[in-house]
Amino acid sequence: MTVYRWLMALSARNQLKGRITEITLGDIMAHVVVKIGKHTIESVITRRSAEYMKLKKGDTVEVIIKSTEVILKK
Amino acid sequence: MTVYRWLMALSARNQLKGRITEITLGDIMAHVVVKIGKHTIESVITRRSAEYMKLKKGDTVEVIIKSTEVILKK
Amino acid sequence: MTVYRWLMALSARNQLKGRITEITLGDIMAHVVVKIGKHTIESVITRRSAEYMKLKKGDTVEVIIKSTEVILKK
Amino acid sequence: MTVYRWLMALSARNQLKGRITEITLGDIMAHVVVKIGKHTIESVITRRSAEYMKLKKGDTVEVIIKSTEVILKK
Amino acid sequence: MTVYRWLMALSARNQLKGRITEITLGDIMAHVVVKIGKHTIESVITRRSAEYMKLKKGDTVEVIIKSTEVILKK
Amino acid sequence: MTVYRWLMALSARNQLKGRITEITLGDIMAHVVVKIGKHTIESVITRRSAEYMKLKKGDTVEVIIKSTEVILKK
Numbered sequence: 001m002t003v004y005r006w007l008m009a010l011s012a013r014n015q016l017k018g019r020i021t022e023i024t025l026g027d028i029m030a031h032v033v034v035k036i037g038k039h040t041i042e043s044v045i046t047r048r049s050a051e052y053m054k055l056k057k058g059d060t061v062e063v064i065i066k067s068t069e070v071i072l073k074k
Numbered sequence: 075m076t077v078y079r080w081l082m083a084l085s086a087r088n089q090l091k092g093r094i095t096e097i098t099l100g101d102i103m104a105h106v107v108v109k110i111g112k113h114t115i116e117s118v119i120t121r122r123s124a125e126y127m128k129l130k131k132g133d134t135v136e137v138i139i140k141s142t143e144v145i146l147k148k
Numbered sequence: 149m150t151v152y153r154w155l156m157a158l159s160a161r162n163q164l165k166g167r168i169t170e171i172t173l174g175d176i177m178a179h180v181v182v183k184i185g186k187h188t189i190e191s192v193i194t195r196r197s198a199e200y201m202k203l204k205k206g207d208t209v210e211v212i213i214k215s216t217e218v219i220l221k222k
Numbered sequence: 223m224t225v226y227r228w229l230m231a232l233s234a235r236n237q238l239k240g241r242i243t244e245i246t247l248g249d250i251m252a253h254v255v256v257k258i259g260k261h262t263i264e265s266v267i268t269r270r271s272a273e274y275m276k277l278k279k280g281d282t283v284e285v286i287i288k289s290t291e292v293i294l295k296k
Numbered sequence: 297m298t299v300y301r302w303l304m305a306l307s308a309r310n311q312l313k314g315r316i317t318e319i320t321l322g323d324i325m326a327h328v329v330v331k332i333g334k335h336t337i338e339s340v341i342t343r344r345s346a347e348y349m350k351l352k353k354g355d356t357v358e359v360i361i362k363s364t365e366v367i368l369k370k
Numbered sequence: 371m372t373v374y375r376w377l378m379a380l381s382a383r384n385q386l387k388g389r390i391t392e393i394t395l396g397d398i399m400a401h402v403v404v405k406i407g408k409h410t411i412e413s414v415i416t417r418r419s420a421e422y423m424k425l426k427k428g429d430t431v432e433v434i435i436k437s438t439e440v441i442l443k444k
Contacts, residue, residue, distance in 0.1 A: 008369060008370070008378065009369070009370045009422065009423045010367060010368070010369050010434070011367050011368040011369070011413070011415040011416070011419040011420070011423060012145070012367045012419075013116040013416060013418065013419055014114075014115050014116060015147070016113055024175075024176065026174065026175035026176030026177070026322065026323075027174075027175055027176075027320075027322035027323055027325075028176075028320065028322030028323075028324075028325040028326065028327050028340065029175075029176040029177055029322070029325055029340070030176065031141070031176050031194060031196065032146060034146070036113065037111060037112065037113065038111065039090055039110065039111065039113070040088075041088050041139075041144060042087040042088060042141040042144070042194070042196075043141055043144035043145070043146055043381070044141045044142045044144070044176065044177070044194060044438075045144075045145070045146060045381040045436075046327060046338070046340060046381070046383060046437055048327065048338075048383065049146075049381040049382075049383055050381070052379065053146070053148050053379045053381060055146070055148065059148060060148075061146050061147060061148045062146070062147040062148075063144050063145070063146060063147075064144070064145040064146070064147055064367075064380070065115075065139055065143060065144055065145070066143070066364075066365075066367055066415075067105070067116040067117055067118045067416055068118045068214075068216045068364045068414075069139060069140070069143035069214070070115060070116070070117035070118070070119075070137050070138070070139055071086070071117070071119070071137070071138040071139070071158060071159050071160045071212075071214055071293075072106060072108070072117055072119060072123075072127070072129070072135045072136070072137060072138070072158070072159040073089070073135060073136040073137075073138055073156060073157070073158050073159070074127050074129065074133060074134075074135045074136075074156070074157050082156065082295060082296070083200065083201045083295070083296045084212075084293060084294070084295050085191070085193040085194070085197040085198070085201060085293050085294040085295070086197075086293045087194060087196065087197055098397075098398065100248065100249075100396065100397035100398030100399070101246075101248035101249055101251075101396075101397055101398075102246065102248030102249075102250075102251040102252065102253050102266065102398075103248070103251055103266070103397075103398040103399055104398065105398050105416060105418065116416070116418075117159070118216075118398065118399070118416060119159040119214075120159070120161060120215055120253060120264070120266060122161065122253065122264075123159040123160075123161055124159070126157065127157045127159060138158075138293075140193075140290075140291070140293055141194055142192075142290045142436075142438050143436070145367075145380060145381050145382045145434075145436055146380070146381040147378060147379070147380050147381070148378075148379045160293070161264040162262075162263050162264060163295070164261055172323075172324065174322065174323035174324030174325070175322075175323055175324075176324075177324040177325055178324065179289070179324050179342060179344065180294060182294070184261065185259060185260065185261065186259065187238055187258065187259065187261070188236075189236050189287075189292060190235040190236060190289040190292070190342070190344075191289055191292035191293070191294055192289045192290045192292070192324065192325070192342060193292075193293070193294060197294075201294070201296050203294070203296065207296060208296075209294050209295060209296045210294070210295040210296075211292050211293070211294060211295075212292070212293040212294070212295055213263075213287055213291060213292055213293070214291070215253070215264040215265055215266045216266045216362075216364045217287060217288070217291040217362070218263060218264070218265035218266070218267075218285050218286070218287055219234070219265070219267070219285070219286040219287070219306060219307050219308045219360075219362055219441075220254060220256070220265055220267060220271075220275070220277070220283050220284070220285060220286070220306070220307040221237070221283060221284040221285075221286055221304060221305070221306050221307070222275050222277065222281060222282075222283045222284075222304075222305050230304065230443060230444070231348065231349045231443070231444045232360070232441060232442070232443050233339070233341040233342070233345040233346070233349060233441050233442040233443070234345075234441045235342060235344065235345055248396065248397075249394075249396035249397055249399075250394065250396030250397075250398075250399040250400065250401050250414065251396070251399055251414070265307070266364075267307040267362075268307070268309060268363055268401060268412070268414060270309065270401065270412075271307040271308075271309055272307070274305065275305045275307060286306075286441075288341075288438075288439070288441055289342055290340075290438045308441070309412040310410075310411050310412060311443070312409055327437070328442060330442070332409065333407060333408065333409065334407065335386055335406065335407065335409070336384075337384050337435075337440060338383040338384060338437040338440070339437055339440035339441070339442055340437045340438045340440070341440075341441070341442055345442075349442070349444050351442070351444065355444060356444075357442050357443060357444050358442070358443040358444075359440050359441070359442060359443075360440070360441040360442070360443055361411075361435055361439060361440055361441070362439070363401070363412040363413055363414045364414045365435060365436070365439035366411060366412070366413035366414070366415075366433050366434070366435055367382070367413070367415070367433070367434040367435070368402060368404070368413055368415060368419075368423070368425070368431045368432070368433060368434070369385070369431060369432040369433075369434055370423050370425065370429060370430075370431045370432075
């Protein structure tokens with residue numbers, strides 16, 4: 001038996017795996033909280049995407065962030 | 075003696091503390107790699123900001139990401 | 149008595165001080181209008197941030213915009 | 223003689239008129255500084271756009287910013 | 297009779313003309329679906345912009361996307 | 371023989387397949403032009419991503435755009 005693994009590459013340099021701990025659906029947008037190790041990342045996506053992806057508490061997801069969107073504070 | 079701590083709040087919901095492990099200056103932009111626990115976040119900022127902030131390897135910084143910029147993959 | 153001022157630097161190159169003239173809370177997002185001198189800047193943030201920051205009409209705030217997000221028209 | 227003025231509407235809620243005070247071309251990107259009244263807004267666009275638009279110091283331009291890109295600090 | 301055409305240039309390199317096939321207004325945001333040839337682009341803007349622009353199904357619009365916002369997948 | 375297809379879902383609602391017609395590497399960033407049917411989409415990503423993904427002229431790629439990044443013009 002051969003397992004075919006499809007390797008997908010994304011140009012977005014930040015991809016972190018975590019687990020959804022909370023999801024709130026609004027009329028147009030949805031607020032999703034993802035626990036990544038001991039960190040938390042919050043994401044706002046469209047309600048349609050949340051429904052299309054059937055996102056729910058406990059799901060394993062990856063957060064993806066383009067490096068041009070990351071601000072630094074010192 | 076009193077220590078005044080100024081509490082600043084940012085609307086960007088993602089603020090993670092880490093340490094710069096690598097910084098590359100280009101003509102207009104700069105690429106900064108930040109180690110956050112066992113995760114890595116990469117940021118692209120202007121060269122001017124990197125110079126103005128005197129960013130260098132080893133600096134403690136916070137990465138700041140607006141939740142509307144975070145994509146989810148499942 | 150000594151006043152400790154903590155100097156924070158952000159890589160986002162646009163930081164303008166203004167006053168909130170209007171704030172509308174939605175289910176997930178909030179729409180905030182900020183008067184900056186004779187200009188007006190509108191911001192959409194999460195409702196959670198608006199509540200966490202206790203934003204209200206009359207508050208002095210800074211708007212922060214990463215330079216990669218600014219489009220030019222001529 | 224009739225002057226036809228074409229009214230264009232953009233969904234981006236922030237549109238501020240100013241004057242370019244500085245422009246630096248890099249290999250891929252360009253850094254543009256715009257004076258808007260007594261404020262300054264910096265923009266990073268592609269070098270191609272800067273060339274296509276023939277942007278130069280002294281040009282009157284508008285900066286355009288989508289409200290979802292505006293972070294608030296208090 | 298002379299027709300005056302005002303040529304406007306935007307630094308955002310992606311500008312595609314299409315037709316609105318669906319628009320949903322939420323409390324703060326609006327979800328707009330635009331058909332561009334045989335492709336579909338979805339946009340989330342503020343409800344205020346949707347109302348100010350009087351956007352409705354069937355309208356011809358352009359979608360505008362800054363190139364720094366475009367992620368590539370391979 | 372069984373073909374395992376892994377179905378990946380992304381919250382970004384805009385995903386268009388095309389072909390790279392031009393790629394320019396800068397010191398930090400790379401400018402990529404993608405032909406999508408009769409349309410063209412330009413993307414600016416990090417040089418590192420372009421190298422990591424081994425992007426080259428002729429490659430089939432998908433452009434991915436979060437709907438909150440799409441501005442409308444009427």
